[in-house]
Amino acid sequence: MNETIDILKNHRSIRKFKDEKLDQETIRELVESAQSASTSSYVQAYTIIGVTDDEKKRALKEISTQSYVENNGHLFVFLADYNRHYELSKDKGTPISYDKTEQLIVGTVDATLAAQNLAVAAESMGLGMCYIGSLRNDMGKVVEILGLPKGVIPLFGMVVGKPDHEGSRKERLPFDVVYHENTYKSVDKVKDDIEEYDERISEYYKERSGGRRNDTWSDQVIGMLSKKQRLDVDAVIKGQGFLGQ
Amino acid sequence: MNETIDILKNHRSIRKFKDEKLDQETIRELVESAQSASTSSYVQAYTIIGVTDDEKKRALKEISTQSYVENNGHLFVFLADYNRHYELSKDKGTPISYDKTEQLIVGTVDATLAAQNLAVAAESMGLGMCYIGSLRNDMGKVVEILGLPKGVIPLFGMVVGKPDHEGSRKERLPFDVVYHENTYKSVDKVKDDIEEYDERISEYYKERSGGRRNDTWSDQVIGMLSKKQRLDVDAVIKGQGFLGQ
Numbered sequence: 001m002n003e004t005i006d007i008l009k010n011h012r013s014i015r016k017f018k019d020e021k022l023d024q025e026t027i028r029e030l031v032e033s034a035q036s037a038s039t040s041s042y043v044q045a046y047t048i049i050g051v052t053d054d055e056k057k058r059a060l061k062e063i064s065t066q067s068y069v070e071n072n073g074h075l076f077v078f079l080a081d082y083n084r085h086y087e088l089s090k091d092k093g094t095p096i097s098y099d100k101t102e103q104l105i106v107g108t109v110d111a112t113l114a115a116q117n118l119a120v121a122a123e124s125m126g127l128g129m130c131y132i133g134s135l136r137n138d139m140g141k142v143v144e145i146l147g148l149p150k151g152v153i154p155l156f157g158m159v160v161g162k163p164d165h166e167g168s169r170k171e172r173l174p175f176d177v178v179y180h181e182n183t184y185k186s187v188d189k190v191k192d193d194i195e196e197y198d199e200r201i202s203e204y205y206k207e208r209s210g211g212r213r214n215d216t217w218s219d220q221v222i223g224m225l226s227k228k229q230r231l232d233v234d235a236v237i238k239g240q241g242f243l244g245q
Numbered sequence: 246m247n248e249t250i251d252i253l254k255n256h257r258s259i260r261k262f263k264d265e266k267l268d269q270e271t272i273r274e275l276v277e278s279a280q281s282a283s284t285s286s287y288v289q290a291y292t293i294i295g296v297t298d299d300e301k302k303r304a305l306k307e308i309s310t311q312s313y314v315e316n317n318g319h320l321f322v323f324l325a326d327y328n329r330h331y332e333l334s335k336d337k338g339t340p341i342s343y344d345k346t347e348q349l350i351v352g353t354v355d356a357t358l359a360a361q362n363l364a365v366a367a368e369s370m371g372l373g374m375c376y377i378g379s380l381r382n383d384m385g386k387v388v389e390i391l392g393l394p395k396g397v398i399p400l401f402g403m404v405v406g407k408p409d410h411e412g413s414r415k416e417r418l419p420f421d422v423v424y425h426e427n428t429y430k431s432v433d434k435v436k437d438d439i440e441e442y443d444e445r446i447s448e449y450y451k452e453r454s455g456g457r458r459n460d461t462w463s464d465q466v467i468g469m470l471s472k473k474q475r476l477d478v479d480a481v482i483k484g485q486g487f488l489g490q
Contacts, residue, residue: 001274004249004369006276008362029246033253035417037361043466044418053427079429082470084422087432089441089467096470101479101488102381103470105353105400111379112357117253120365124249130294133285133354136347147428155350172280177329179276182298183392187332194333200259207316221288222334225327225341225348226371234346241364243346243488 007123012169014128017161021052022074026125027149030160033121035148037113045103046111047081048118049146050074051157059145060157064134064149073127073161077135077142078115080107082241096149099244102238111155122160128167132157139236150241171204173217194218257414259373260313263407266297267319271370275405278366279359288350291356293327293363294391295319304390305402305453306397309379318372318406322380323360324389325352327486328396343396345490349482356400373412377402384481395486416449418442418462439463 001009022030024102031048039045046070051057052074060077062071069075082098089096092119098107115131122129134144171176174193187194197218215223236245246254267275276293284290296302297319305322306314314320327343334341343352360376367374380387380402387399419422419438432439443461450458460468482488 001367004252005274005278005366007249008366009281011283013283020351027424028420029250033250035420035423036254036398036414037260038256038376038451040376041469042415042468043464043469044423045428047423047425048429051427056427083429084432084439085363085466085470088463089471091465092467093469096467098470100473100476101482102267102431102475104349105381105474105478106378108353108359109400112354113361116358116361119283120380121253122361124247131260131283131285133351149429149431152429152456156354169281172284172350175273175276176278178280178289178292178295179272180292182294182301183486184292184294184328184394184397186394187329194329214283215288218333218337221286221330222337222339222341224286225289225330226334226339226344228345230347231345233350237346241424 007120008171008228011123012066012167014163014167015130016164017068017128018164020073020162022160027074030118031187034118035113037117040106040112043106044110045080045082046114046185047105047152049077049079051077060135060142063130063138063141065122066132066134068130069132069157070160076118077146078111078155079148079152080111080155081152082107082186083149086151099241101243104242108155115158119158124126127160129160131203132159136230136233139233142238143236151235153242171200172244197228253367255414256368257412258375259408259412260375261374261409262313262317263409265318265407267405269305270396273367275363279363281378282358282362285351286353288351288470289355290325290327290352290357292324294322294324296322301390305380305387308383308386309377311377311379312338313375313404314377314402317404321363321403321405322354322391323400324397326397327352328394331396337350346488349487360403364403372405373408374403374405377404381478384478388469388481388485398482398485398487416445
């Protein structure tokens with residue numbers, strides 16, 4: 001295992017940071033690492049907003065409900081972005097469109113490739129990080145707070161900073177459940193693996209909570225997915241000019 | 246700059262590989278690195294299929310049109326996947342749904358975070374890689390070839406292997422174009438930056454092609470985005486049970 005793989009495999013989300021802001025040089029190094037990721041046909045269909053304004057951070061924290069959205073070394077928000085291409089194309093007289101599902105996928109993939117490079121770069125510097133998917137609790141409000149024009153949608157945030165706790169690595173699904181060969185392997189072929197995994201996760205939660213929590217992975221994610229969450233995401237995305245068909 | 250950031254910043258797509266297959270240990274190390282990435286609320290809504298069957302590789306190459314989909318050290322295909330959760334939830338008597346835009350975003354983000362970790366792990370081992378977005382040229386056919394059930398969509402592939410050419414780093418958009426502070430910065434504020442970038446990219450293409458190609462970044466991506474591409478992606482995704490509303 002080399003040093004980089006060691007960093008990747010040791011990832012843990014950090015949710016409490018020392019009261020120390022990232023400096024400009026560090027921010028630039030992180031963003032340039034992000035930009036070096038692959039991009040679909042060179043389109044670079046994303047933008048990163050760094051949020052330092054206290055009022056905006058507080059407003060974003062209200063949406064997310066997580067205190068670390070306010071208290072961190074730096075808060076990044078990742079946007080799928082075709083506004084840039086659209087404005088440039090208007091100047092050239094051949095306006096492009098981005099209202100098909102394909103463009104939503106490309107923008108989401110491009111922004112996420114960049115984000116994960118930023119995450120890895122941060123961890124390689126000894127910084128901690130955590131994704132903030134909960135900005136999608138009110139995507140329309142995030143559009144407002146950051147002043148996002150048509151063609152731009154906020155996908156998620158990321159907090160980065162000096163860790164103020166250790167965090168803990170959460171075991172992932174077994175290799176054989178997630179990795180298939182040549183043909184999709186139906187879940188009944190890996191049920192035993194998932195059951196054993198569920199038992200280990202249940203043990204992990206029990207241990208960490210002093211016995212108060214003992215749900216399994218299946219319980220947890222099925223519980224989460226059975227709630228009707230974030231039903232307004234579709235309308236906001238369409239309002240920004242995506243998914244027009 | 247540390248070793249990991251050096252790897253991130255030196256990324257280049259590799260499209261020609263030595264005739265040498267990845268061994269099982271390497272594949273496992275890559276997939277475990279992928280799995281260590283963050284995942285939205287622990288949902289792990291993705292699956293990775295390794296394609297080694299010659300006939301399937303040929304069929305996928307037909308879709309992509311790129312020879313390196315057939316000739317590589319290993320071909321991975323990344324899927325957004327809720328089939329696993331759905332099947333498990335049926336057993337528990339509370340079937341979940343994944344037909345809202347939120348779940349398409351979560352599945353796409355989860356698969357992409359994993360994929361980018363795999364890319365970084367591969368490059369840290371001295372391997373080369375390239376994403377294969379062109380599998381979406383015929384997403385329905387990929388569903389068929391890999392036998393994907395409802396709840397699963399193929400997003401993109403990735404080829405990995407021992408590089409048989411150097412590749413070249415393609416300059417990204419200027420930092421100030423991609424990174425904004427607190428509020429979205431409209432494109433008219435960075436037009437000069439983009440123009441200068443366009444000139445540099447035009448020079449790069451001219452040099453690499455011996456003068457035969459001299460389009461700019463703007464020309465290239467606007468040309469690409471103005472074509473009505475992959476209009477069937479929406480229908481395939483809906484056919485797999487996503488975007489139901």
